[in-house]
Amino acid sequence: PMLSRSAFNEALPQLLARLSGRLSWPMRLATVGAESDTPVMELQTSFLVAGPAADASDSAPVLVQVRLHIGFSSAYACPVLHFCLSQPDGVPLAASDAADFVRVNVESSTGEAAGQLDLASVLSQVPHPQLGCPMYTLHPCRTAELIGRLTSASEADRDGSGEVRDTNAAALAVLSWLTVYGRAVGLQVPPECFL
Numbered sequence: 001p002m003l004s005r006s007a008f009n010e011a012l013p014q015l016l017a018r019l020s021g022r023l024s025w026p027m028r029l030a031t032v033g034a035e036s037d038t039p040v041m042e043l044q045t046s047f048l049v050a051g052p053a054a055d056a057s058d059s060a061p062v063l064v065q066v067r068l069h070i071g072f073s074s075a076y077a078c079p080v081l082h083f084c085l086s087q088p089d090g091v092p093l094a095a096s097d098a099a100d101f102v103r104v105n106v107e108s109s110t111g112e113a114a115g116q117l118d119l120a121s122v123l124s125q126v127p128h129p130q131l132g133c134p135m136y137t138l139h140p141c142r143t144a145e146l147i148g149r150l151t152s153a154s155e156a157d158r159d160g161s162g163e164v165r166d167t168n169a170a171a172l173a174v175l176s177w178l179t180v181y182g183r184a185v186g187l188q189v190p191p192e193c194f195l
Contacts, residue, residue, distance in 0.1 A: 002144035007170040008072045008079065012041055014171035015070075015178075018193045025068075025187065032069070032130045040130070041070040046088075047186055049101060063088050064101060066185050070178065071129065078143040079174050081181050082128050082135040098136055099123060102184045109183035123184075138181055146180060147173050 025043040048061040065086045073080040085093040085101055128135045179189040
């Protein structure tokens with residue numbers, strides 16, 4: 001396992017402190033759902049994006065609201081990103097428009113065409129584990145591997161099973177993960193958050 005639920009829970013306040021004042025997204029820690037013992041970090045913002053139209057030249061910009069939950073996956077022992085994309089009136093974006101939104105954000109953040117990116121293998125709509133309502137998620141199956149490559153948690157920061165146990169190391173691991181996964185929804189984590 002990469003991260004325990006308790007290490008994740010302890011890392012969230014530190015993650016919030018690292019991001020506060022450095023992002024324009026309003027954020028808070030919240031406990032969601034009737035029987036939840038795991039907090040999530042909730043962030044919300046809005047983006048102007050090209051509107052859905054058959055002819056891109058007729059496509060007027062539209063406002064997309066993004067509601068993001070950073071939670072914990074017990075099955076994968078790692079952070080997981082759940083998000084809603086909706087129009088200002090609350091109507092959710094169609095799955096194809098959500099995939100386009102993610103594709104555009106990945107392309108703009110990496111500078112590379114994401115046309116070959118198989119979003120169907122990483123982007124899905126699932127019930128939120130605490131709320132039960134449908135939200136998009138980026139599948140966490142490769143998260144532990146990614147965090148392992150991105151972080152330098154020393155052996156002293158890990159227990160015998162390789163799990164990150166130090167709160168600061170856990171917060172940095174989640175921040176490293178968010179730097180990569182957050183790009184899919186337009187969240188750009190500034191480098192000073194790592195200081």
